[in-house]
Amino acid sequence: MSDTPYKKLRPSGGYRNLRSFQTTTIIYDATVSFCERYIDKRSRLVDQMVQAARSGRQNIAEGSRASATSSQTELRLVNVARASLDELLLDYEDFLRQHGKQQWTKDSPEAKAVRLVGQKLHHQTDLSDRPDQSDDKSPYDIWLTHSDPAVVANTLICLIHQANYLLDQQISALERSFVNDGGYSEQLAAARMQKREGFYATDLADRTDRTDRKQQQLPPCPLCGRLMLLRTAKHGKNPGSQFLGCSGYPVCKGTKKV
Numbered sequence: 001m002s003d004t005p006y007k008k009l010r011p012s013g014g015y016r017n018l019r020s021f022q023t024t025t026i027i028y029d030a031t032v033s034f035c036e037r038y039i040d041k042r043s044r045l046v047d048q049m050v051q052a053a054r055s056g057r058q059n060i061a062e063g064s065r066a067s068a069t070s071s072q073t074e075l076r077l078v079n080v081a082r083a084s085l086d087e088l089l090l091d092y093e094d095f096l097r098q099h100g101k102q103q104w105t106k107d108s109p110e111a112k113a114v115r116l117v118g119q120k121l122h123h124q125t126d127l128s129d130r131p132d133q134s135d136d137k138s139p140y141d142i143w144l145t146h147s148d149p150a151v152v153a154n155t156l157i158c159l160i161h162q163a164n165y166l167l168d169q170q171i172s173a174l175e176r177s178f179v180n181d182g183g184y185s186e187q188l189a190a191a192r193m194q195k196r197e198g199f200y201a202t203d204l205a206d207r208t209d210r211t212d213r214k215q216q217q218l219p220p221c222p223l224c225g226r227l228m229l230l231r232t233a234k235h236g237k238n239p240g241s242q243f244l245g246c247s248g249y250p251v252c253k254g255t256k257k258v
Contacts, residue, residue, distance in 0.1 A: 015064035019122065020166040024057040024081070027159050030144045031088065034156065038095075038149045049091050055084035056163065071178045078174065082167045089160045092153045101150035103157065110151075114143065114158040221246040223254035230258070 015021045031053035035046045063077030096103045104111040117139050138144060143155035218228050224246060231245040246254040 015061045018060065018064070018166075018170075020081075020163055020170055021057065021060045021064075023118075023159060023163040023166060024053075024060060024085070026138050026140060026144075027085070027088070027156060027163060028053040028057045030138075030140075030152070030156055030159075033144070034149070034152055038152075045091065049088060052084045052088040052091070056081045056088065059084065060167075071174065075171065075174045075178065078167060078171055082164060082171065085160050085164055085167070089157060089164075092157050092160070095153050096150060099149070101153070104154045110143075110154065111158050114140065114155055115162070118159075118162050218244060219256065221248065221252060221254040222256060224248055224252045226252065226254075228254070228256060 028050075031049055035041075035049055039046050039049075059077045059081035063074040063081070066073040066077065093103060095101075121139065140155060140159065143151055146152055146155075218230065220226065221228050226246050226248045228244040229247050231243055233239050233241050233243060242258050244256040244258060246252040248254075
């Protein structure tokens with residue numbers, strides 16, 4: 001067996017570095033807190049909202065882990081995450097409408113302020129500049145810990161829109177990759193064919209090299225001095241036996257026993 005370490009055809013995991021996963025983590029934690037603070041614990045809405053928020057986050061992670069073996073599974077799970085966030089978005093919009101609260105417009109100062117935080121995080125390429133992921137604090141805490149549920153709900157609506165935008169980009173990239181590079185099965189078959197072609201080329205080169213060395217070791221013809229070749233008798237006393245014959249045959253009929 002080869003000692004060369006196996007290199008995966010396609011990477012998997014790494015979801016913790018995805019902005020979509022980081023944003024949906026904030027949404028999930030904030031949704032749990034929102035439901036505890038503002039929704040009756042006996043209401044089915046609590047489970048529905050928490051599960052939708054969790055699904056948005058977990059399916060991104062599961063899709064990333066599945067990416068090594070199935071492009072279609074990864075794409076399907078990311079689409080499930082996107083659909084779960086849409087469901088959660090409607091829940092927050094319903095909450096504002098049913099409680100007579102105003103929803104921020106896209107161009108409102110509050111919505112712009114929330115988006116500005118996301119833009120700053122996006123442009124922080126140095127990891128040391130980013131908030132500590134192990135810290136319980138979020139850059140959105142000024143809104144998410146607000147005493148007014150309308151502020152919290154509107155902030156989460158903004159964050160869901162951000163997450164959906166990121167997931168739309170992620171889905172488009174996955175679709176392009178699938179069209180251009182094929183799925184995992186196709187890539188695996190192509191790698192197998194490439195490996196086999198390399199094996200056959202190496203084997204042919206080895207056999208040719210062995211034949212050349214063997215020819216170089218054969219003695220010259222005792223009659224004319226030409227190179228002798230290994231031949232197989234077709235007729236005579238010993239048909240099928242091998243002997244050395246002159247390469248100048250039939251002009252020269254020099255032979256020699258092997």
